[in-house]
Amino acid sequence: MHKTIIAALALAALSFSADAETIQERAVACFACHGEHGTSETENTPSLGGQQAPYALIQLFMFREKLRVFEPMNEMAKPMTDDDLRTFSDFIATLPKPTPPTEAGDPARMARGQALAQQNRCNSCHNTDFSGKDNVPRIANQREDYLAKTLAEYKDNSRHGYDATMADVMQTVAKEQIGDLAYYVAHFR
Amino acid sequence: MKKHSFAPRSLLLAGAMLGAFTLSAAAQQPAAAPAAGAAPAAQPLPPGSPLIGRPDNEAAAKLAPVAPPPLPSAPDKLPLAKLKVPAGFNVEVYAAGMANARSLALGDKGTVFVGSRLVDKVYAIVNKDGKRSVKVIASGLYRPNGVAFKDGTLYIAELSKVSKIDKIEDNLDNPPKPTVIYDKLPKDEAHGWKFIAIGPDNKLYVPVGQPGNNVLHDADHGQIRRMNLDGSGAEVYALGVRNSVGFDWNPETKQMYFTDNGRDWLSETVPEDELNRVTKAGEDFGAPFCYQGNIIDQELGWGKNCKDYTAPVGLMGPHTASLGMRFYTGSQFPKGYKNAIFVARHGSWNKSQKQGGDVVVVKLNKDGTAKSMEPFLTGFLEDNKYVGRPVDVMLLKDGSLLVSDDWNGAVYRVSYGKPKVANQ
Numbered sequence: 001m002h003k004t005i006i007a008a009l010a011l012a013a014l015s016f017s018a019d020a021e022t023i024q025e026r027a028v029a030c031f032a033c034h035g036e037h038g039t040s041e042t043e044n045t046p047s048l049g050g051q052q053a054p055y056a057l058i059q060l061f062m063f064r065e066k067l068r069v070f071e072p073m074n075e076m077a078k079p080m081t082d083d084d085l086r087t088f089s090d091f092i093a094t095l096p097k098p099t100p101p102t103e104a105g106d107p108a109r110m111a112r113g114q115a116l117a118q119q120n121r122c123n124s125c126h127n128t129d130f131s132g133k134d135n136v137p138r139i140a141n142q143r144e145d146y147l148a149k150t151l152a153e154y155k156d157n158s159r160h161g162y163d164a165t166m167a168d169v170m171q172t173v174a175k176e177q178i179g180d181l182a183y184y185v186a187h188f189r
Numbered sequence: 190m191k192k193h194s195f196a197p198r199s200l201l202l203a204g205a206m207l208g209a210f211t212l213s214a215a216a217q218q219p220a221a222a223p224a225a226g227a228a229p230a231a232q233p234l235p236p237g238s239p240l241i242g243r244p245d246n247e248a249a250a251k252l253a254p255v256a257p258p259p260l261p262s263a264p265d266k267l268p269l270a271k272l273k274v275p276a277g278f279n280v281e282v283y284a285a286g287m288a289n290a291r292s293l294a295l296g297d298k299g300t301v302f303v304g305s306r307l308v309d310k311v312y313a314i315v316n317k318d319g320k321r322s323v324k325v326i327a328s329g330l331y332r333p334n335g336v337a338f339k340d341g342t343l344y345i346a347e348l349s350k351v352s353k354i355d356k357i358e359d360n361l362d363n364p365p366k367p368t369v370i371y372d373k374l375p376k377d378e379a380h381g382w383k384f385i386a387i388g389p390d391n392k393l394y395v396p397v398g399q400p401g402n403n404v405l406h407d408a409d410h411g412q413i414r415r416m417n418l419d420g421s422g423a424e425v426y427a428l429g430v431r432n433s434v435g436f437d438w439n440p441e442t443k444q445m446y447f448t449d450n451g452r453d454w455l456s457e458t459v460p461e462d463e464l465n466r467v468t469k470a471g472e473d474f475g476a477p478f479c480y481q482g483n484i485i486d487q488e489l490g491w492g493k494n495c496k497d498y499t500a501p502v503g504l505m506g507p508h509t510a511s512l513g514m515r516f517y518t519g520s521q522f523p524k525g526y527k528n529a530i531f532v533a534r535h536g537s538w539n540k541s542q543k544q545g546g547d548v549v550v551v552k553l554n555k556d557g558t559a560k561s562m563e564p565f566l567t568g569f570l571e572d573n574k575y576v577g578r579p580v581d582v583m584l585l586k587d588g589s590l591l592v593s594d595d596w597n598g599a600v601y602r603v604s605y606g607k608p609k610v611a612n613q
Contacts, residue, residue, distance in 0.1 A: 054258065061259035067309060082260050124243070125253045135256040157378075160331075162307055163256055164378030165239065168401070 023091045029076065030088075038095030046146045050097025055137040056089035058162050067160065097131075098141040105187035113184020116177055120169055122185075130188055135162065144186035151178045239379075241402045242454035242488070248541055249454070255538045255575065257307070261288045261598025268576040271568040274603055277523070280566065283591055283602040284314040284323050290593045290600060292384055292513065293583035294336040294343070298358045301583075302326075302343055303593060303600065304336040306382050311336060311345055313361055314600065326357065326364045334434075335385035337393065339418065344393060346383035349374040351395060351420065370420030375400065375409050380432040384513065384581075389443050393418055396447075398432040403452045403477050405489060411476060413447065413467075427467050429498055431476035435513040435581065440528055442557060444468060446502070448511040448532060451480050453539040460484050462511040464503035464532070466557055472499045503559025508537035509545030513581030517550075519588025522605045526550065531590060533579035536570060546570035548579050548592055548603075566592060566603060 033042045038049020048056070062068035064077035064085065080088070104110070117123065122139075126132050130140035139147065153159035155170040155178070173181065243249050264285045272280050289305040290312065296302065301314040311327040327333065327345060335346030343357040345367050351374075352367035354360075375381070380398025387393050392415040399411040412430055416423035427447070436447035445467040451460035460480035475482070475498035478490045482500030485493055505511040513533040517526045529552045536546030548566035551559050569577040578596040585591060589604040 058256070058259045065308060085260065121243070124250055136253070162259070163254065164381070165254065167378045168239070 023087055027088070027091060030092075033072075039098045040143055040146075044145050044149055045143070047098045047142055048092045049095040050131070051092050051095075051138050052132045052134060052136065053089045053093040054134045055132060056092045057085055058135055060085045060089055062162065067162075097138065100141050100189040101187050104189065105183060109180050109183045110187060112177075113180040113182075116173070116181045117184060120173060120181075125165070130185060139185050140188050142186060144182050147182035147185055148178050151182060239402055239453060241404070242452070244454065252539055252541070257289065257578065257596040259288065259307070261286050261290075264599075267597055267599055268568065269601070271571065271576060272566060272601070273568045274566055278603055278605050280601055280603050283600045284321055285597070285599040286323055287312045287314075287600070288598045289595045290598050291334050291580045291595050292336050293581045293591055293593055293600070294338040295583060295585065296338050296343070296358045297341065299586070300358050300361065301585075301591065301600065302336045302338060302357075304334045304345065306332050306334045306595065309333065311343075313357075315361055324361055326361060327354070327367055330367075332382045334382035335395075337385045337387050339387045339391075342418070344370075344385060344387070344418075346385040346395060348378070348381045348383070349376045351383075351385065351393070353418075370418075371395070371416060371423065373423065377410070382434075384434045384436065386436055387418070388415065388445065389438050390415075391418065392416060393420075394426065394436065394445070395423075396430060396433045396436075398430070399477060402454065403486065403489060405477065424470075426470050427465075427472055427474060429474040429476045429478075435511070435533070437515045437530070439466075439553075439557065440516050440518050444557065446514065446516075446530065448505065448514050449474065449476065449501075450510055451507065452477065452486070453508065455480070455484070455487070456507075457540055458507050461507050462505035462509050462534075463501035464505055464511070464514075464530070464551060464559060465499065466502045468499075473497070474499050474501075502553075502557060503551055503562065505532065505534065505549075505562070506544055508539045510535035510537060511545070513579075513583075513593070515582050515584060517584065517590075519584050519590075521588025522590075525552070529553065531565065531582045533582050533592060535578050535580055535595075536575055543570055543573050543575070546575055546578055548582060548590075566601075569594070569596075 033045050034040050034048045038047060040047040060077055063073040064080055066074055125136045126139055132138040151170060154166040157167055161167060239254055264282060267282055267285060269282055274280050287303055289307045290303045291306050292304040294302040299316045303312040309328050309330050310325050311333050313324045313326045315322050315324055330347050332348040333345050337344040341356050343354045345352050350369050350372035352369045354364055354367050357364060374397060377400035379400050383396055385393060385395050394413055394415045396413045397410050399406055412425050413427040413433060414423050415426045430449055432450045433447045436445055438445050447465050449463040449465055451462050463481060465474050478486055478493040479495040479498050480486060481504055483495055485495060511532050511534050514530050517529050517531060529550050532549050532551060534545035534547055534549060537544045546569040547564055549562050550565045552561045554560045569575060575596055577594045579592050580595045581593045583591045589602050592601045
């Protein structure tokens with residue numbers, strides 16, 4: 001069922017791209033899963049708001065080239081030209097970034113997550129506020145389930161990064177620590 | 190409002206995960222294991238992390254490896270007008286549109302093969318009826334950085350295997366899939382991508398980098414191996430090699446020379462990348478204990494002595510990422526370049542003021558050590574930012590020099606004398 005919907009959306013995106021539509025019109029297909037205002041409400045699906053454009057471009061490129069495998073996104077990106085990829089990644093960066101939660105997270109989990117983030121120097125590339133820079137993504141207030149899933153995929157090398165950095169970083173992060181790390185980054189204020 | 194609608198779901202999920210982790214951790218680690226999710230006090234960085242050894246200060250915190258844009262630059266957007274060569278030389282675009290173009294190899298019939306690291310492809314620049322075009326001849330590969338050519342066969346090195354395609358130049362339009370000849374290689378991502386080349390002894394040389402910035406490792410890493418062209422008879426040829434991404438053989442002495450990247454974070458000015466020469470099989474070049482021939486590593490070098498290792502014959506600048514290198518055996522360039530070494534320096538990330546991002550020429554003394562290093566192709570570094578990054582150099586049959594650029598996905602050609610179009 002879920003798959004059918006996504007396939008239909010992918011088809012819709014295909015036919016959209018044939019016409020000279022504005023990026024806002026073309027992005028409707030993205031919003032269906034990723035949320036209209038940059039914040040996703042769909043399980044395991046990332047919020048795109050405020051994402052670094054160079055990072056978004058790399059991901060769209062990797063989906064198109066099937067270097068990153070997720071069928072609905074591979075289908076979406078398939079017909080895109082290089083200019084399409086640039087247009088979409090620039091547009092994604094203009095969406096409002098996800099808002100931090102109004103309430104502080106569970107103090108024990110936040111403390112453990114913060115310690116892990118410091119040990120592994122997440123702040124070196126992702127910035128001290130986790131807003132990312134250039135090819136390094138914004139992760140602040142990203143969906144917790146998506147963060148945990150992604151960290152686990154980097155750890156078992158089922159998601160190949162553009163370069164090797166995250167595979168290396170995750171070598172000594174224990175599986176059991178991923179939950180706290182994701183919780184902390186998702187609830188960061 | 191939105192937050193309310195997903196909060197319960199994510200809380201539920203977090204709870205479920207925490208529960209699962211607690212259970213599995215408890216089951217696997219009966220005794221003195223820390224509580225699930227607890228952060229051990231002083232856990233070291235992972236062995237492969239580029240951040241190992243990073244000093245705790247603001248300037249250092251700004252430095253991180255630089256990733257190139259994924260899309261190749263359109264021919265009219267290449268930085269050609271910014272590139273500079275010595276008087277009398279010309280530089281032109283040889284081919285463009287090859288995302289992440291890396292190592293180069295030349296076929297007998299003039300085809301130029303181009304590997305990649307961050308995409309899955311090997312390209313061929315095909316010369317036919319005076320026209321050049323780019324074809325993808327292999328895809329779906331994992332970090333296929335290395336390419337080499339011998340007697341009609343193309344060799345491709347991925348992260349952890351080497352394969353070949355026979356009679357490649359007769360099948361450029363519909364090449365068969367590569368056949369694996371050797372895969373007894375570690376799978377580490379750090380320094381796992383490979384440059385390969387075939388020596389005058391008709392053996393294939395395959396490096397295995399050290400799996401991190403500055404790490405102790407097992408006997409399968411930190412070396413250059415050689416093997417027969419069918420992958421048999423593999424042996425270790427050189428040791429103490431941190432991460433070599435370029436080598437070639439001196440046309441006079443037949444000795445192998447290779448570049449090696451020095452460790453990060455020791456300081457802004459040392460260690461310098463090395464230009465090494467192998468005089469006998471089994472020599473040890475020092476990493477990770479001794480760098481640039483005279484620096485004992487402050488962390489791993491205790492009890493070691495640089496005298497026990499072969500010193501480099503030349504120093505290539507700190508953090509400059511000296512990669513592809515070839516001896517100049519052509520006759521097109523002026524006599525002073527004969528048997529000199531062209532080296533592509535990819536350019537530093539681990540320096541506040543970037544250095545490298547050029548092609549230099551190293552001239553040798555009679556005893557085979559480096560006499561001088563001069564800039565040859567420059568202009569890739571502008572306002573402390575890259576507009577291009579050279580990876581490999583390679584001679585064409587006419588004596589001109591090709592230079593690959595993985596930032597723009599292009600290959601340039603440097604020629605000497607009256608400008609004319611590449612002609613092989």
